[in-house]
Amino acid sequence: MWADNETSEDLLGFKVHADLLIDVINDKNILPITIGVFGDWGSGKSSVLQIIKNEFESDENKESLCIYFNGWTFEGYDDAKAALLNSILKEIDGNKKLSAEVKDIVKNKAKKLWKSIDWMRGAGMLLKNVALPAVSAYFTGGISLIPYAIQKISEWSDDPQKIIEKLQSDEGKKLYESFLKESKDESEKQINAVAEFRNDFSELLESTNFKRLIVIVDDLDRCTPERIIENLEAIKLFLNVPKTAFIIGADPRIVKHAIEHKYKNNKEIEEDNNRIVIDYLEKLIQLPYSLPRLSDSEVETYISMLVCKKELEETQFNKVLDGFKQFREKNKYSSFGLSNFESILSADDFQKVKSNIITIPSLVPLITSSLYGNPRQIKRFLNTYTIRKRLAKVASIENFQDAILAKLMILEYSEPKLFKQLFIWQADKEGTPEEISEIEGICKDKDLNKLLTELADSKFKDWNRPKIINWLQVEPSLQSVDLRDYFWIARDKLNDSISASSLIPPIVKSLFNELQPDQMTSTVTRKIIEDKFKELNDAEKETFFNLLSATLKRNPISKRNYEIFNELIELKIENAPYHYIESLKVINDLDIDASIGLRLKNYKSHPNMGDFLSDYFKDKKSKAAKAFNLK
Template structure:
């Protein structure tokens, strides 16, 4: 299996992105600067940042600082943590003169002052002295109520006493002084450049995200500094919208405008295309079966150089992999053959996401390992084919599981579907074949799903395979507790939450965006919704149940899945609105499947549902 953490080894060819980052940092006239490395969850942001770090970490004149706000989430104020961490790094890595010690001491003192001011409103005044920064977490109603508790007289006396050098400083003056002292400390310690890499910011709460970004701009944005921030751009914008909920209207694009002020140079990591993903996966398997790590790195570097030389059309695949790697065993050959089979589907379904691809492949190897522990050998290509169904058509996968459980591991339906979808010499012959096999409407609808017909036709064929062991090692996906939000991208998670929102406006807005989801994202949301529906006692006012229809309406490839789900769901638990929702979804596209569901429901012990179903049939 493969490590899921960031890597210094470039399997994708990020050389152009790396060059963009380092060119900005190396150009002194562009400093201070803030660089945003944007990309979806798992797109390779952390690896790209790690590669950039590597270039500078041995330069004695450059101080490289890594900061992960997520590690401090919920413990301390984001601003003070980041500021304190940077000062501590300078202290630990540079030799200090007496002058530098004084600057550093003042900086640490101000960090503590700001930390206290942020956590306790002394005399109720800190929200007034702090201005917009302090007002970030204080609503107008809270501010007005706190005015009643302000001890103005004591506050004025303290301001006039000036007992010590810093006793009369407000937080605003602390910001200005911190800025000056920070510049002076950099100068005094002969640091040529400070580069701060901030990762996993999109995992943090909105308050931490904004606090970190504001700390950069308010306190740390000084000469000779560069900040490289890796995050999902959408989640940063979401944090900004949470920060400014009072700003009305969608057209203002507050999130975008605010982000543009804080991040000067956005660098976006695009999803991998089929060619890039093929090379990526074949390099992963080549590394897995390599016996010499140093030799592999040398060859990997040669592959990347060849890719640069030959251009965008170069692909490391079955046709040329032997030019670079010597096959060590038949497992390696099988792995490369497996790649050619699953990459087209994974590229579309996982939207060219490296981490999701790696996790899919890791799951294959985990299940093979579990089977081996029981003395069972699983065929990789059979397992991979079933896992594609498991990922992208979970309801059909569950349906096939139930069939094989009743037939000693065999699925007669697959044999029928393989027969129907086999290549024929004319449409007429195909119609004859379709007519020769009588399938129930809820199963015939599978043939109207292009994804499933392509899956049925793909190798290897499963008609004669005993699939019992394959489904046995997939049991984690067949239980209600298996809703795996980690497989959902941030975009999918956000859509899922909004579909279940109590606000109809929020629901309507997110429904408009469902068409932009990838196949994998839509499937993962559908799976999460069905699991939630199964857990609910009463579906009469279930937002999850209604959301299934909203999602299937926008992602039409899910219609076969909702038919399968409805045909197996206990009809006595269905709400009356199920008939109307189902009719609205299927009437114009899958009338036969609709009729079959209505006929089944018309015989239900649920009298209300049965009556409505009979009326719909009429």
Template sequence: MFLNDQETATDLLYYEAIAKTVVKLIGKTPETPITIGVHGDWGAGKSSVLKMLEASLNGNERTLCLWFNGWTFEGFEDAKTVVIETIVDELRRARPTSTKVADAAKKVLKRVDWLKLARKTGGFALTAFTGIPTLDQLKGAYEFASGFLNKPQESVSAEDIKSFAEKAGDFLKEADDSSDHLPEHIHAFRVEFKALLDAADVDKLVVIVDDLDRCLPKTAIATLEAIRLFLFVERTAFVIGADEMMIEYAVREHFPDLPQSVGPVSYARNYLEKLIQVPFRIPALGVAETRVYVTLLLAENALGATDARFENLLAEARKDMQRPWKSRGLERRTVEEAMGGTVPPEVDQALVISAHVTKILSEGTRGNPRQIKRFLNSLMLRHAIADERGFGADIQRPILAKIMLAERFYPDFYEQIARLAAGHPDGKPEAIRQFEAHIRAEAKVEQAGDEEATVNKARKVIQAIAPEVTEWEKHQWAKDWAAIEPALAGVDLRPYVFVTRDKRSSLGGSVVVSHLEELVEKLMGPLIMVRAASGELGRLTGAEPEEVFEAIRSRILQEDSFARKPKGIDGLVRLVEVHPQLQRRLLDFVRELPTNKIRAWAASSWTTCFKDAFVTEFQGVLKGWAEQGENTTLQAAAQGILKLHGQG
């Protein structure tokens, strides 16, 4: 009943191809140090690719593969030293009986102690530019600790400082003059670590770093800085799974004094590109791929991953996805052949659902596998609840899926459907019947051409149009929804409304908590209310900023008139100011705005939230508005903004 949201054990998206490519790349650079990025949005499948990569490397005795999850060490005193210590400890565990490995590991760990000692003083924070503390820093730390023993502060105990002074004193006795310079420190670390690899007798050390984009900026940067120490160590490879936008945001937050970029690439992006030599980006799923994915998810859930019929279906899906641009999704004939001629009812229902909800689901989730999986989980959970309550037989999954599409992507439309169903004695709103009939009639007219008889016949389908239908016809999303199967005419919608109204949320069908709903309402309010919500915006984590963004975006786009600045624009701007990783989504939203309806506010509302390369892209949008002629008010405003910034 439940689709696991962890790294998938079954490759339903044919991501194995990416993992195999990374393995080949590592194999072709045996001596050269390399850093590879596996990029993608939240929920795109980065962790699954990394797990496949790890599985591919585990059979090679000459390659040691280590896994490091940055999020696991969130809140640790110094993530940088944790990364290095973890790598050294794993090397020791891989060669537990080797004296050479033990001795070499001690040397590396001793140098790592420098980082810890410097950090304990509180005054020698390591940055991207210092890397390892100098001898002068440690001398100062030693004098500080020794002279401070009689006056312990609240944050540092006397025992801690005494231990620190003893360790620092022992180190200073052994230090030579050459170690007073930063280049020598870095060089010594790399030499010592290379000696450790020699002692371990491995051809390649591969370190997989996952969930870096979930970390706070401080932890993310510390992890990247630790990786930077290995960039020139032979026979090492780092594979980093992260969303580039989140890492760029971490760089900007950690180094707030970086100057504004004057070129097409921001300093934050430069930092990332210098660290990651080979980037792989996981593409979003297209419509056909989404259809295949939905079918496979539901079929696996019904049959089990080890069922021979599902294995056959998965093999056919992989053939189909080899050339996704030619794919039409898994058609019934293909599924029948994979199932040995007989399609089980659960799989047949999966085919119906995937065939009809795919287009809207793909567009609404932007082809994100995790969002698709969450939608299906909610679908199956609600059906299961209906079963437990005793009305499961009254619920058909394809109809439930159609209702949930409205709930997830057009909540105001869903609320109207729910109200009409609740108010009808049989739960069969006439407005829904009329709307679907009208949309299907229009489709027939378009298919048949402009023949007068066909047009007249189509117009007679509806005699008296309900006022809701007139409103719904203004929105393309609602029209697309009405056109998909199954038709809801004659269906008692009350059980579907009951099972989907486990909450009423402005965030649609996503799993959210009440504080996000309240936050969306504040961001849809006046500017003073938006400003008051800034503190709450700063506390959003993980996928929460994206969920709030999508909720506000969908409500704005449902407006009929854009002559005045819609409610929510100020909230959207403030959200992106606090969470700059949303700039790409904001730029896409600005491009979605109907050019013929918007006014001067659309040109002047975004100047504070676009930074670096996005400024140039937004100016491209302004130039398009400035050159068009159908909306002269917008044209003049765009020309004025460009002139103000010297682009006119």
């Protein structure tokens, strides 16, 4: 099994990306700079950041101070600026590269910085926890509250309703006038405070004699939208301080969602929301660097290296790792696999690795496309593959073929609907379905374009996609193979795909949560789906469907998740009818509100849902059934 953790051990060949960013940071003419290392969830961002961290923390690199800051770890802190400054000062204090004398100087200079942070922190907490809820409910225009005003309001009461009543009195009106009078002066004070903070921090950094400070901010995309913005605002506080480099690792889609969330109640800004998001990111991040998805050869190499790491002793694996590094320096395009291992390992070790690698080269492109070249998903695929191989061995299953297991798992992961259809076919025919033999026969040795036309007019129209046709054509063939044992070991996944059992990508969580408010209109729901659902890749869409379905099954009384499904159907989102039907199959119609039954009535003639719904609500006395069957 493989742990799902970031690592500085480069099995992906990603050191080239880390080396490039290190080279940029080492150029004193470029600092200060903020770099965004962008990529999807599980794409290897954290591993690249770990390689950078290790390089700057090495004893040879005495002129640099590198600090690793995990935004998600500090999710519970009340103030991101304080958490970030605390991490920096703590790292400086404990750094072995500094003398005790320098550390004393740093401590003295840090006192003034802490006073600045405490001022901002205290004002922010009062604003957030006491004054803001009340004032935002009373004032329509919104103003910048100064510390004096916050303190005055908090003296009245900690009950927002009582504060509003006070604000409506003569005393409140006078205080409001004083807010307006003093807010302009206070804003200037805050601007000056930030400039003073940056100067003080620059002096502190100068006293350490480091040539550069590198702050790595990881896992930003796991935070809530509010926390993401707080972390970004904290980073902005340190921007333009000489000799600094901030490296932010995140899924850019999540960051964009957070910025949109920040401005969602400002109608003037919402009209040009896309421009605001772009401007915000461009001002914050001078160098965006997107990690590429793994190619077929890189996926083959990664799988081979993971198996080596699991099967070999550390000393032997290090030989393979050294060989890989040397190979990559000369050849960045070819795969590094079994043919390379044979010259490095002993016969016994080589055989041990060989017997555990998916040795079907033709399956690699399918794994790549199904898992989107995503290292985390590849690890999880291999973990499931390994567990099932062990189960087959423990259960003493005869004539078990690893390649067939791998091929079926690819279909299970990328097309759970078709995987379930194949399960039904084989269950009806004692493991050897005629349908798979028929469709493989149709696809054998034929041109892709001809097949797309032929299958479109056949009973296999659901299989009519290039990726599925490639899956059908690749060896090993499933014709005449008894599939019962393979589905027996996969029985735990017949209700959920592998992606559903994995951790949910932040981009999927973010979209799901954004769609959850009960009072959201149909128009807004559709706009979010059109703008954001369609930008997900197929694996993320499948995970979203599984999450939506699981939530609906857990709480069938709530109307909101039916409404989301309905909008997905209206927008003709692929696979939405299938997942909706699968959810309804396990829901008692007594739990469904009448308004949902009335809405479902619109789908009586739907090509995928009509027959199911008519049968589902047939002869039933529930409110939903009566609404559905209204004439």
